[in-house]
Amino acid sequence: MKTKFNGILTLILVFAVQICFAQDKSISGTVSDASGLPLPGVNIVVQGTTNGTQTDFDGN
Structure with missing residues (x-):
């Protein structure tokens, strides 16, 4: 019983x-x-949240 x-x-x-x-998760x-x-x-925001970031000079 104890093992179970x-x-x-x-x-x-x-x-x-x-x-x-x-x-x-990283995207x-x-x-x-x-x-x-x-x-x-470019501003990128996770849909339905306030989490986001902005692209750099190369669009990454």
């Missing part, structure tokens, strides 16, 4: 840790116009 409890507790802890670390790329030229100074 330890196994279940371990699984719960593993899933909790995965959920906590899954919150941090990268280049913002460009229709002709393929990079666009500097």
Whole structure:
């Protein structure tokens, strides 16, 4: 019985840790116009949040 409890507790802890670390994702790329030229100074915001950033001189 104690072994079964330890196994279940371990699984719960593993899933909790995965959920906590899954919150941090990194996205990268280049913002460009229709002709393929990079666009500097473009504001990028995550939809539904206030998290965002701005592209650099090379559109990254």
